Amino acid sequence: MTTLHDITKFLQSIAPRELSVRDIEARVEIGPQTESEQAKTTVNRILVATYPSARAVTKASQDKANLLITYRPIFPFALDRLYGFDLIRVRLLTKNYISAYTIGSAWASANGGLTDALVETLGLKALKEFRTLGTYSETVPLGRICEPPGVMNHSGFANYVAGKMGLEGVEFGGELDDELGPILVIAGDLTDLLEISEAKKQDIETIVTGELLPETRTIAVEEGINTVELGAFFSEEPGMKRLKYQLSLEFAELKLDFIDSPPLSKTLRPYSQDMA
Structure with a gap:
């Protein structure tokens, strides 16, 4: 029982x-x-x-x-x-x-949880954890920093992500012609200004996530970070x-x-x- x-x-x-x-x-x-x-x-x-x-x-x-x-x-x-x-x-x-x-x-931060499952579905290789402020811990591994799946610009990467997720399209913010570098992946709707600031410090210029608040998306793009949003629930x-x-x-x-x-x-x- x-x-x-x-x-x-x-x-x-x-x-x-x-x-x-x-x-x-x-x-x-x-x-x-x-x-x-x-x-x-x-x-x-x-x-x-x-x-x-x-x-x-x-x-x-x-x-x-x-x-x-x-x-x-x-x-x-x-x-x-x-x-x-x-x-x-x-x-x-x-x-x-x-x-x-x-x-x-x-479950988003956990080993084998939401973010790791999203990284695997996208066919990406995680290089290291991306840590942010936790509720009960000083930092928690909410995201994963991944290497690019190949040499491409962000237009090609947006198509790559949509194909891997089986989506008709994705929400993109930034410069489509920018060359793709290290990618920060955070599943769900948890990416906020704190993560944008930390990503900027680590010279990360691409974030893949579920969905962003409009003001978070705006600041990310203003800071030179390209955003790829899969939409509510998909990530x-x-x-x-x-x-x-x-x-x-x-x-x-x-x-x-x-x-x-x-x-x-x-x-x-x-x-x-x-x-x-």
């Missing part, structure tokens, strides 16, 4: 809280909060996802899962009351006795698929599934009148 306590302990062992950044920590968001209660909660089926969307919550309910594990939380910030979409998701989870666990930012999916695999090895008796987060929007360009 596998319990919620067994699973949370395993997840904490592969993504220790000491690796957290931005106060984004792992926690049980929905379900038993104490270790004694978690030890009494049996888990037979787990659904892994990047984000606890309505689609993911509905699938967990339909599949009769006992636990939903996500990278992004249901509640990014503390709430004093529930309403709207949050209330609907929470009701569906609690009604079906489904616990929800967010693994937090530590996180390789690492969450890897998490599902690790869980299957550790808890062979459990039924595990993964649900992706497909793009729900497209970038449209104006078309000429004769195409209307």
Whole structure:
């Protein structure tokens, strides 16, 4: 019999809280909060996802899962009351006795976690860790500095990244004709001004990440750093698929599934009148 306590302990062992950044920590968001209660909660089926969307919550309910594990939380910030979409998701989870666990930012820094999985998917070779300020540690290895996959400019690299990730395109900021040098890879949406400043100090001129705030992107480009953004969730999916695999090895008796987060929007360009 596998319990919620067994699973949370395993997840904490592969993504220790000491690796957290931005106060984004792992926690049980929905379900038993104490270790004694978690030890009494049996888990037979787990659904892994990047984000606890309505689609993911509905699938967990339909599949009769006992636990939903996500990278992004249901509640990014503390709430004093529930309403709207949050209330609907929470009701569906609690009604079906489904616990929800967010693994937090530590999984991005962890060995074999989000960032390492993204580096592997991109076919890049990591040269060394890129360290930044942690929540509980002076520094944590949030990123990986990688060597270029060949001699190319950033136009060629953007196409390379899109091809490796199976994307129609990527968001690029900077100079397409610049020659490609060392690349900083950080999965998710954790890259902030602190990382831009540190990258500048280390003469890194290319960052691959999930998504940036507009002001972060602007400052990066102004500082001469080219940015390649994959879009929300895409940079996180390789690492969450890897998490599902690790869980299957550790808890062979459990039924595990993964649900992706497909793009729900497209970038449209104006078309000429004769195409209307």
